Amino acid sequence: MTDSFQTQVTPDNAQTPRPDAAARHGVMAMPQLDYTPELAKEMEPLYERVKTVVPPVEWPFFAPYIKAINNLKKQRGAVILAHNYMTPEIFHCVADFKGDSLQLAREAARSDADIIVQAGVHFMAETAKLLNPDKTVLIPDSKAGCSLAESITAQDVRDLRRKYPGVPVVTYVNTSAEVKAECDICCTSSNAVQVVESLNAPRVLLVPDRFLAANVNNQTDVEVIPYEPGRCEVHERFTAGELDDYREMHPGLKIIAHPECTPEVLKAADFAGSTSGMINWVQDNHPAKVMMVTECSMSDNVAVENPDVEFIRPCNLCPYMKMINLKNILDSLVYMKEEVTIDPVIAAPAREAVERMIRLNG
Numbered sequence: 001m002t003d004s005f006q007t008q009v010t011p012d013n014a015q016t017p018r019p020d021a022a023a024r025h026g027v028m029a030m031p032q033l034d035y036t037p038e039l040a041k042e043m044e045p046l047y048e049r050v051k052t053v054v055p056p057v058e059w060p061f062f063a064p065y066i067k068a069i070n071n072l073k074k075q076r077g078a079v080i081l082a083h084n085y086m087t088p089e090i091f092h093c094v095a096d097f098k099g100d101s102l103q104l105a106r107e108a109a110r111s112d113a114d115i116i117v118q119a120g121v122h123f124m125a126e127t128a129k130l131l132n133p134d135k136t137v138l139i140p141d142s143k144a145g146c147s148l149a150e151s152i153t154a155q156d157v158r159d160l161r162r163k164y165p166g167v168p169v170v171t172y173v174n175t176s177a178e179v180k181a182e183c184d185i186c187c188t189s190s191n192a193v194q195v196v197e198s199l200n201a202p203r204v205l206l207v208p209d210r211f212l213a214a215n216v217n218n219q220t221d222v223e224v225i226p227y228e229p230g231r232c233e234v235h236e237r238f239t240a241g242e243l244d245d246y247r248e249m250h251p252g253l254k255i256i257a258h259p260e261c262t263p264e265v266l267k268a269a270d271f272a273g274s275t276s277g278m279i280n281w282v283q284d285n286h287p288a289k290v291m292m293v294t295e296c297s298m299s300d301n302v303a304v305e306n307p308d309v310e311f312i313r314p315c316n317l318c319p320y321m322k323m324i325n326l327k328n329i330l331d332s333l334v335y336m337k338e339e340v341t342i343d344p345v346i347a348a349p350a351r352e353a354v355e356r357m358i359r360l361n362g
């Protein structure tokens with residue numbers, strides 16, 4: 001584990017002492033979690049919606065949690081942000097806002113809720129906190145990290161600045177607040193080319209994902225310098241040869257890929273885009289058969305809303321995203337844990353890097 005991630009999960013109470021979230025909002029009683037015939041009947045319409053992606057044998061376990069979470073959300077005045085990679089029982093049954101990390105943080109900023117529960121990984125909860133500094137932001141498991149975010153520290157960025165003096169540094173949103181604080185501007189996979197070009201510089205460092213940097217480099221005249229160690233352990237596993245094999249097995253298959261994959265995979269795909277871009281592509285094009293080359297829960301989530309499309313699922317799971325589940329979401333709401341806090345000295349420049357990107361996108 002890198003020093004940057006350790007700092008992310010360390011409360012900043014030493015600098016700004018205040019009661020923790022449980023003391024501010026109170027702890028509630030754990031609800032009953034029995035799957036009674038009454039509950040089964042009440043939850044039938046919801047199951048109808050997700051029955052193609054949630055096996056019947058799992059529903060009696062999920063349903064009491066879903067009911068309890070939705071009740072508690074109302075009592076707490078809380079909202080749940082769910083990333084596109086959450087499992088369908090979270091994504092479709094308890095989430096208030098769904099999307100990529102930036103969409104989620106922006107939605108949270110517009111909401112009146114005092115409490116935000118991030119169903120996603122830690123850098124996403126930090127981004128939500130950066131944009132909602134006065135709200136209580138909780139993550140059900142603060143160990144839910146990200147191989148990309150953990151591949152780079154603030155010191156690594158300072159070293160890069162020394163190695164490339166005067167070259168602006170763009171950070172992908174998948175980084176800790178400490179890393180964002182050292183960078184000039186943030187980007188997402190959907191706006192990375194636009195952000196790089198906005199700096200009007202002949203060379204730009206794009207950290208930490210080396211494949212995103214290579215893919216952006218292929219789309220612009222700006223020289224995009226990668227940070228070699230950075231990669232997503234989920235997306236780097238896909239290969240162009242694997243895509244060819246799927247095409248052979250499934251004639252007519254359309255393949256859409258995330259830009260955290262290698263340039264070879266993107267070249268072999270019919271379309272490349274962010275998670276939101278991929279979802280829009282399916283909705284706009286309605287292919288008979290599609291394969292989403294990304295974390296595998298996303299196919300389940302998109303399939304629910306596109307029942308006429310056949311999804312071929314090459315299943316690469318993100319172990320960090322899968323640390324978030326209905327049980328720890330419920331624990332978050334009952335016990336008000338785990339609270340995300342950011343040292344104000346780091347939060348100010350990190351927020352500026354995120355807001356600079358948002359201003360660019362309007």
Ligand code: SF4
Nearest residue numbers: 146147232233234318
């Ligand atoms: S899928 Fe990759 S980039 Fe996304 S959270 Fe998991 S490890 Fe990080």
